[in-house]
Amino acid sequence: MWFISLKSWNMFLTMGLNDWAPQLDHPIMMTECICNPISSRVKMAELLFETYGVPSVAFGVDAAFSYKYNQRLGICREDGLAICSGLATSHAIPFIKGEPVWDACCRTNIGGYHVTDYLKQLLSLKYPYHMSNITWEKAEELKMEHCYIASDYMSELQIFQKETKEAEEKTRYWQLPWVPPQEEAPSEEDLARKAAFKEKQSQRLREMAAAKRSLKISELENELCGLEGLLQQLDEVDEAEGTAVLARMGYLSRQEIESAALKVTQSLRKAKGESNEAEDKVDASLAEKYPLTLVPDEMLTPDQLKEKKKQIFLKTTTEGRLRAKQKRFEEETFKERQNQQDEEKRLENPELYLEELRSRYKELFEKVEQRKRQKTNGHHSNGHSSGGVGRGERLSAAQRERMRLLTTAAFDRGKGEDTFGARDEDWQVYKLMSKDNDDDDDKGQEEDEAELARVTSKLQELDPTFVPKSDQLPEHLPRSRPLTAEDYKIALGVERFRCPEVLFQPSMVGVDQAGLDEMAAISLNRLSARADIDESVKDRIAISILVTGGSSLFPGLVPRLEALIRQSRPYLSPLKVVRASDPVLDAWRGAAIYADSRGFSLQTFSMQDYYEQGEAGLRRHNIVYSLY
Template sequence: MGVQHRIRMEGLESEEMLESTIKKLDNDVKKARKKDGDVEEEPQEEPTFPLLDIPDEELFEADLKEKRRQKLLKAGHEARLKARKEKEAARKEKEQEERRELEERTNDPVGWAAKLREDHELLVDKLKLREKRKAALADRKSTANMNRMKSIANLASDEPASKKRKKGGNSDMFGANDEDWAIYRKINIAVESSDEEDDLQQLALLESKLLQHDPKFTPAHTYASLKHQKSALLNAYRPSYDQAELDPNPGTTTRTRDIEGAHRLHLSVERWRVPEVWFQPGTAGIDAAGLGEVVASLLPHTRCGRVFITGGPALTRGMRERVEACVRPLLDPDMPVTAVRAKDPELDAWRGMSQFANTEEFKTALITKAEYEEWGGERIRRWWGGNWNNAF
C-alpha cells in the first residue's frame, strides 16, 4: 500500500507505468551519452546483407522487398561507421591539441598566456564591433543602416534568372562561395549568426583557461565584466569589494565579506542636479508639475508678481534666479515677476507659523478630529495661506 501511494504521489498510475518511464529515461541517457561521446558503444555483430549480391531476376516479390530493406539498412550502417570514424578522428585530434597545449604551457607559461590573451583581445574587439554595428543599425539615419538598405535594394533589383538556360550560357553560381551567404547576415539584424555563437563559445573557452592558469587574468578582465562596465572613471575610483558569498555562520568559519561595502551605493550625479528635481520631477521618475508651473499657475490669481522663497533649500546658490527664469516664460509678457528670499530661510517659516498660531484666525484654519476621521489626512480647511486644491 505504501509503494502504490508513493507512485500516485509522483503522478503515476501503476507500477507498469513506473517501469516504462524508467526504461525510457535509461534509453534517453544512453542516447545522450553516445551523442556526447562520453561512453564507448557496446560491440555489436557485423550485420550481413546476403540479398544485395543476388540479381533481382532471381528473387521473388517478398525477397525483392527484403532486398530494398537491406539496402536501406546497409546505407544506415555505413553512415554510422563513417560518423563513428569522424568522431574518433576528432577525439584524437582534440587529444593531440590538448597535449600540444600542455607542453607549450609547461615549457613557456608566459608565452602561452600572452598568446591566449592576444586571441582573447581579438575576439573581444570582434564582438564589440558587432555590437556597435547592431546599435548603428537601430539608427535609421546611420551609415550602416543605409548600406543595409542599399544591399536589400540591390537584391530586389537583380533580374530573375531565365528558366531555360542555353548550354554554355551564364549560370547563377551564387552560394558556391561561402562568402556569398554573408549578404543575408548583413541584412538580417534580428537573428544572431552562427559565427557569433562560435565566437562566444571560443571566448568562454579562452577565459576559462586564462582564469585557471594565468594569475594576472581576473574576472574583471572577462568579456562579461567589460561589457557591463558602464563608466571607466567610476570603476577606477570605486573600492574593490569582496564578492564572496555571505557567511551563513558568522564567527565559525574564515570566510568573510565586506557587508558595509556591499550595501553602499555610489552615485555619479553632480550636486547641482539634486535641486533640479524640484523644477523637473520627471528626472526622478515623478509624474508631477514642477515648481515653476505651480508658481506660474498661482500668480495670476493672486495678482502679485512677487515670489517669496523660504525654507532651507532657499539657501541653494542661484535658487532665486532659477525660480525667476522658470516662471517668467509661463506668464504674460506684461506681468512682472520678482523672487525674494527670506532673511533667515531656515527659521523664518517656523517663526511665521508660530506667530500665526497665537492669533484667533488660526482656530478657523484647523480641522477637528471628526473632520479628520471623515476626510482623512489629505484634506485641509480652506484658508488664505493654505493650498485650496482639494480643500473644504
C-alpha cells in the first residue's frame, strides 16, 4: 500500500511512474480537509483513474488521522476534539467512540499563510527601504523562529506601548548585511596626480579656445575682405552693372553691404580684443551716408521721399545696433574692471574679501526674496492674502503710488466730495499711472539677481563649503547622514505576537470568521443538538482536546487556547488541551498506518465504482477511522 498527500506529487516518481509507462498498480490514500468541495474529489479521482490507472483510492481527513495516531500513543482519548490549524485553513472536529462527528465540525479560512503574510506586510510598512530583503520566505523563517502567542493580548500590547525594559528584552533583531564605508584621505600622490590632470585639461581647453579664436578671426577677415572688394567693385562700375552685381551677390543696396561690413568689423575688433574707438567716426559718417534724412519732406520729390524712408530705416537700424553694441561693450568693460578690483581685494586680504562676499550675498539674497514676496503677495491685495503681511508690504513702490493717486483724485478739488470723473481732464490721472515704475522695479530686480548670481559664483569658487540658500533643505526636513549598522537592523517587537493573534482574531486581516477558541465552543455547542449526546459526553470530549497542524507550534498557544475555551465552558468543568507529538507529520504517520492495515482494502473507492457510480459514489464515500 502507498500513501501520498495532495502536495506530494513528486512521490509519483518514486512509486514507479515514468513517461513511457504512466500507470500505478497499487491503491492510493489521499488526505483532504473537512468540508472539501466534492468537485475537488471528482477531479482528483478522474486524474488518478483515467490518467494514472490506479486500481482504487481512499479519501481521509488529515486532522482525523493525526488524532487517531496520537490516540494510539495515549496522548488523547477515544472521545475528544481535534483542533487542526494548517497552512490556509483551521478545523475543529469532535470525536465520539473514535469516529468524527461531521455534523458538529467547524472550519475557518485562516492559517499559517495568513500569519506569514501579515508579518511580511507589517515589516514592509515599518521598513519600506528594505522591502527587497523582506521576502515571503524570510518572513516565514522569522515567524517560525521568533513569533509566539501572548497569554493576554491587550496586556502584552501595553508593555510595548510603554516601552518598558521587558519590551526591550522581548524584542528580537535581524541584522541585514552591511559594509561600513571606508573613507581614506587622499595621498599626496593622488593630489598631485589630480592637479596635473586638471592642469593638463586646462591647457588643452586654452589651446582649443585659442585655435577657435584664430579660426574665427581668419573667417571674419576673409568676409571683410570680400565685402570691401565688393564695395570697390561697385565704385568702378556704373549704376546698371552695379544693380546686376548686387542681385548676383544677394544684396538689395550698397547700404546693406556697408552695414554688413560694419557688423563684421565690430565682430573682428571684439575677437581681437581691440577697443571700440572708431564708434564716433562711424556715427559721424551716418549723416554722410544718409543725407536725405536731414532734408525736409517739402524739398524732396516723391522718389526722394521713398529713398528717404529707406535711409531713415537703415539709419535707425544701424544706430540701434551700434547702441546695443556699445552697451554690451560697456557692460563687459565694467565686469572686467569689477573682476579686476575683486581680484586685487582678494590678493590683498583673502579672509576679509571672503567675509565681504558672504555679507554681500546675504544682503542681495534677502533683497531678492523680499521683492519676490512683495510681487507674490501683491496679487492677494483683495484681503485674501496670508496673515501677518501688511498691505504696504504687499505693494511695490509703483503700486503704492497708483493707490495714492486713486485715493486722492476724488478729493483734489478740496471739497471732500467724490466728484471724480465729472470732467474730462479728471481722467488724465491715468496717464500718470504708467508702467515705467514697474519697468524700473523689474529692471532693478534683474540687476540684483544678476549680481546675486555673480556673488554666488565667486563664493562657490573660493569657498568649497559654501551652499546657496536656494539649494539648502528646509529646516523641518532631515539632513542626509552616512548610513550605519542600525539602519540595516530589523526589529521585531510587537510583531512577534501581533501576527499569530490572527488565529484567535481573524478580523485583524479582514476575515470575518471565528477564531480557534470560538471554533471549539461552536463544535461543542453543535453536539448538544444530538439527542444521544448529554453533558457528560461533552465533559469527556473537553478533557481530550488535541491541537495539531503546523500553526500549533507557536509557543504559548496551548495555555492561551485552554484559557479561552474555559471561558465558554461551565464553571469548574474539566478541561484539558494538549499538543500532538509531532503536529506537522502526525497526519502523515496516521494515514500511513491506516493504509497499511488489513481493513484498508474494504475502505477504498475502486475504478469499477468510479465508472459505475461516478460523482454520486464519491459524494457518499467515507472511511471508518475506528478500524485503527
